[in-house]
Amino acid sequence: MDVSSSTVNGDATGGDCSNNGCPFKTTGQCLEGLVPGECPNRTMRERDPEENPEEDIPSRSNNIADLTPTEYRSLPPGSEITLSEAGSASCNGQPIVVFTIGQVRSGKTTLFAEIFKHLHQDVTEEILFRGSVTLPAFLDLWQLATIESGLDQSETGRTLRAQDFSYLNLNLCCAKGDLSLFLANASGEIFFDALLNLGDPTKQYDDLTLGNYYLIVYDGEKLSTLKDRYGEEQEMIDLLDRLRALGYLNQAASFAVAVLKYDVVQEAGPQAMNHCDSVVARLRQRYPILLQASPYLKISARPKSTTHESPNHPLDVIREIAASVPTIASSFAMERIVPNRELAMLANYEWAGGSR
Amino acid sequence: MNLLLLGLSNAGKSTFIAAINEAVAVGNSKNIFSRSRIEGDITYINSLSKDFRSGNPVKHTNTESRQSVTLHLTSKEGHEFTLVSPDLAGENFVNWYEHRTCLPSDWQTVATCNGVLLFINPNEILELISLNDANATLTPPLSEGENESEAEPGSTAKAQEDSNDPNLGEQDEAEDENGTIGVPETTACTLVELIQMVSLMIDTRPLSIGVIVSAWDELDDCGLLPSAWVKAQLPLLWQFLKANPDRFNHFFVGLSSYGGNPDEGLSEELLKLNPADRILVQFDSIRTSDPSLIIRELISSKGDCF
Numbered sequence: 001m002d003v004s005s006s007t008v009n010g011d012a013t014g015g016d017c018s019n020n021g022c023p024f025k026t027t028g029q030c031l032e033g034l035v036p037g038e039c040p041n042r043t044m045r046e047r048d049p050e051e052n053p054e055e056d057i058p059s060r061s062n063n064i065a066d067l068t069p070t071e072y073r074s075l076p077p078g079s080e081i082t083l084s085e086a087g088s089a090s091c092n093g094q095p096i097v098v099f100t101i102g103q104v105r106s107g108k109t110t111l112f113a114e115i116f117k118h119l120h121q122d123v124t125e126e127i128l129f130r131g132s133v134t135l136p137a138f139l140d141l142w143q144l145a146t147i148e149s150g151l152d153q154s155e156t157g158r159t160l161r162a163q164d165f166s167y168l169n170l171n172l173c174c175a176k177g178d179l180s181l182f183l184a185n186a187s188g189e190i191f192f193d194a195l196l197n198l199g200d201p202t203k204q205y206d207d208l209t210l211g212n213y214y215l216i217v218y219d220g221e222k223l224s225t226l227k228d229r230y231g232e233e234q235e236m237i238d239l240l241d242r243l244r245a246l247g248y249l250n251q252a253a254s255f256a257v258a259v260l261k262y263d264v265v266q267e268a269g270p271q272a273m274n275h276c277d278s279v280v281a282r283l284r285q286r287y288p289i290l291l292q293a294s295p296y297l298k299i300s301a302r303p304k305s306t307t308h309e310s311p312n313h314p315l316d317v318i319r320e321i322a323a324s325v326p327t328i329a330s331s332f333a334m335e336r337i338v339p340n341r342e343l344a345m346l347a348n349y350e351w352a353g354g355s356r
Numbered sequence: 357m358n359l360l361l362l363g364l365s366n367a368g369k370s371t372f373i374a375a376i377n378e379a380v381a382v383g384n385s386k387n388i389f390s391r392s393r394i395e396g397d398i399t400y401i402n403s404l405s406k407d408f409r410s411g412n413p414v415k416h417t418n419t420e421s422r423q424s425v426t427l428h429l430t431s432k433e434g435h436e437f438t439l440v441s442p443d444l445a446g447e448n449f450v451n452w453y454e455h456r457t458c459l460p461s462d463w464q465t466v467a468t469c470n471g472v473l474l475f476i477n478p479n480e481i482l483e484l485i486s487l488n489d490a491n492a493t494l495t496p497p498l499s500e501g502e503n504e505s506e507a508e509p510g511s512t513a514k515a516q517e518d519s520n521d522p523n524l525g526e527q528d529e530a531e532d533e534n535g536t537i538g539v540p541e542t543t544a545c546t547l548v549e550l551i552q553m554v555s556l557m558i559d560t561r562p563l564s565i566g567v568i569v570s571a572w573d574e575l576d577d578c579g580l581l582p583s584a585w586v587k588a589q590l591p592l593l594w595q596f597l598k599a600n601p602d603r604f605n606h607f608f609v610g611l612s613s614y615g616g617n618p619d620e621g622l623s624e625e626l627l628k629l630n631p632a633d634r635i636l637v638q639f640d641s642i643r644t645s646d647p648s649l650i651i652r653e654l655i656s657s658k659g660d661c662f
Contacts, residue, residue, distance in 0.1 A: 072457040075553050120484045120544060123591045128599035131552060135545050136453075142484065173599035 078136035080166035083207060086182050093130070093171055093178035094325055097210050099186065101243070102217035103235060107260035107301060111217070112168060112183055113138075113145035114301040114314040119170075127318055130171040130178060137168055141185065145302075165190075165207040174322040181321065184211070208248040213256070213321050216240070216283070216291075220261040220298075223276050224268040233279045237286060254324040255294040257283060258317070262310040263300035295320045357655065358440040358468050360558075362550055363475030364543070365446030368570035368613065370417050372473070373425050373441055374408035375613035375635050376647045377401060380429060382632045388432060388648045395426035400443075409631045411614060411622040417445040424465075429648075439651065440468070452553055453546050466557040471564045471654045474547065478571055481589060482543045544592035551596070555603060564654050565597065565606040572610030572638050574617070581640045582608035607653055610638035 086095065100108040116138045119129045132138065167182040190205060218236060222228035243249050257280050259265060265272045276298070284291045297317065300310035361369040380391040394401060400423050407414045417423065423443040430436050442465045452458050555563060569575065569582050580588060586608050587594040597606040615634035616622045626634050635645045639653070 071460070073460050073463050075452055075456045075458060075556070077456045078549065117484060119595070120542065120592045123587060123595060129592055129595040130599040131548070131596060135549050135552075136541075139484075139541065139545055 076133055078134060080134055080137045080168060080185060081182075082165070083167065083182065083210060086167060086169065086180075093180040095180045095182065096212045096321060096325075097167075097182045097184065097207075098213045098215065098321065099184045099208060099211040100215045100217050101239065102260075103219065103232075103239075104187070106217050106219040106222075108217055109141060109185070110145045111258075111260060111299065111301045111314060111317065112185065113142040115170075115318060116142055118313070118315050124315060126175050127315060127322070128173040130173050132169050132171060134167070134169045141168065165205070170318075172318065172322075174318075174325075176322050176325050179322060179325070181318075205248055208243065209250055211250050211253050213254050213324065214249065215317060216255065216257045218257070218259045218276070218279065220259045220263075220265040220276065220300075223259065223279060224265045224272040229275060229279075233282070237283070240283075240287065249290075251290070254321075255290050256297060256317070256320050256324075257291065257294055258297040258299055258312075260299055260301060262298040262312075263303035263305065263308045265298070266300075266308070266310065295323075357437050357651075358442075358470055359651070359654070360466055360469035360472045360554065361441050361443060361475065362449065362472050362554060363446060364450060364477070364480070364546065365416070366480060367446060367475035367477045368568065368611065369446070369473075369475050370404055370414045370443055371408065371570075371613045372475070372568070372611065372647065373401070373443060374404040374414050375611075375632075376439075376651070377405060377425075377427065378408060378632045379635060379645075379647050380427065382630065388646060388652055389429040389437070390432075392428035392430055392436070395428070396424050401425055408613070411618055411627055411631075411634075413618040417443055429651075431652075437651075437655075442466075442469075449550055450546070453541065453549050458553075463557055466554060467559070469558055470560045471566075472551070472554060472558075473566045473568055473650070473654070474551070475568050475570055476543070476547070476586070476590070478569055478575055478585075478589070480543070482541060482546075484542050484544075542592075544590045547590070547593050548596045551604075562601070562603055562605045565604050566650055566654050567593075567597070567606060567608045568650065569608070569610045571612060571617070573612035573615055573636055575610060576612075576636075576638070582610040582638060583640050585610070608640065609650055609653070610636075611647065611650070612636040613647070 083097065086097075100111065102108050118124070119127075165184050165186050168185055170179075170181040170183065172179045172181065184207065216236065219232055222232040240249075259276045259280070262276075265276055280296050284294070297320065298311040299314055299316070300308055301314050303310065361372065363369050377391075377394070380389050383390070404414050425441050425443060427439040427441075428436065429439055444462060444465070448458070448462060551565070567582075567586060569585060572582070575585060578585065583594075597604055613635055614622060615626050615629070615636050622634075633645055635647055637644045637647055637649060639649070642649075
């Protein structure tokens, strides 16, 4: 869901608010109590320039799209959210901020997309979908991730918002209790930036420090390729060293390691599989405190062969997160991610998973 | 008791009004409810009833229509109920999903409701398909003389074929002028979103929701009861309702208001029946021809809010 920076001008297509801490995007309620047309900070979701407004408006929306902003009530936009907005989104369930750390095109987006697909298509008794404030964003993500070219999200036209990190929300009912997951949908470029100190030197990726769960992901395809496998291994080490040196990793969080695109690894044979195991073993040796007890997942989120079965299912990521909840609970600090928690409570919305 | 009839276009909301009006009018529901009087646009109700009795499909609710039907009912125990059903067109709900806005009057109308009937047309389920698959399933226009094959109930293809049906506006909109799918949506996501939106507007907790699978006559042979059918076909919706017992009381029911497909013309056998006797209501536990049992189930699923 694109969010434009244009000021409200009568395009009634949802939107956002640039006022810090305003829960409008999530709850549809203005921090100042203003109606949309009166709020100078209100931004609108931009209409697709390909659309022909003269043809589209009457057929699609009849009356709503013709209205001025003062004549409609906004509903939660369903797009990706920031962590400050997450406070309004979740008043129930254990909030967990999840980061996947991996390089560009390592399969992070596909993993999230497939988790959503399985929740959408299957019923797994021990993990039930309870709601989401970002359902349309999940659909966008899934469709982008399924484009046959397999382009990374950064190449498929999705631009990161100004906050660099945007989050997908999944509220789940698990055996150990209710969870509100906030999955960071961060481009691999961010980690590349952090690694090589590129881009704006003043830029901080403070969101990373708020993670409750870090999933370190390797690209199994690269680990199976002679020319790429050492680079993939070393760059991950360099990246983690860099993130730790910059203080971006929450040491109290839980960690897991995953090799994605594992079907390619299996196809390459036992040697490639052993190599993956060795890479992960060496990583654990290097970071014994963080990773010694961390789960190791081998996932083919979208295998090239429909008959392929990898050792782990994409939903195993959720299972591992749920299993780590007691550990996370001790380190969790809601205050850190929700500066406007009181406001969220005042808003009194239970949008997707909360209760009054 | 105010009921919100929620669902996408062509899901059977208006037909339900006609069916329940018929059932209480002719006394099929005398063991449950009797009708005291009707309020609202009598012309509109009469129009629905006329089509319903003759076995013709009831007319599609106009997008700008804000019809509200009020039935005053008396239960067999003597309790009086007022059943107010705002009959909002499915396009209004699609607008909520696509534009993330709604008219203040619609919000206000919904806010007065304390029960929801969610209608699902099993022939128009949009599943989660990739852009590539979606483009591949778009059927080119049939050449002259070519027979249109019938899709099975519940198939995605059917939902994306009926581009000439004016009642399926939101399906058409998913295709842009190049014939590719534009607005990502699936039936399950849209319905979950609609429930999430409605739960913002309605204070009642837990909110009673009856999930009605329309055209049940077509699914009668599928071997599944309504709850199992929803679990199999719309697992996201099923999970969402099951996982939120603090927010929703819910039940599933299959409904065939005509007993057959009025678009194809009812069979002679059905036309011979009293219109109220054509109605098929399939709960997980019982089968009946009385649609007012759906209302009773909604009431019994949460007593103190009514």
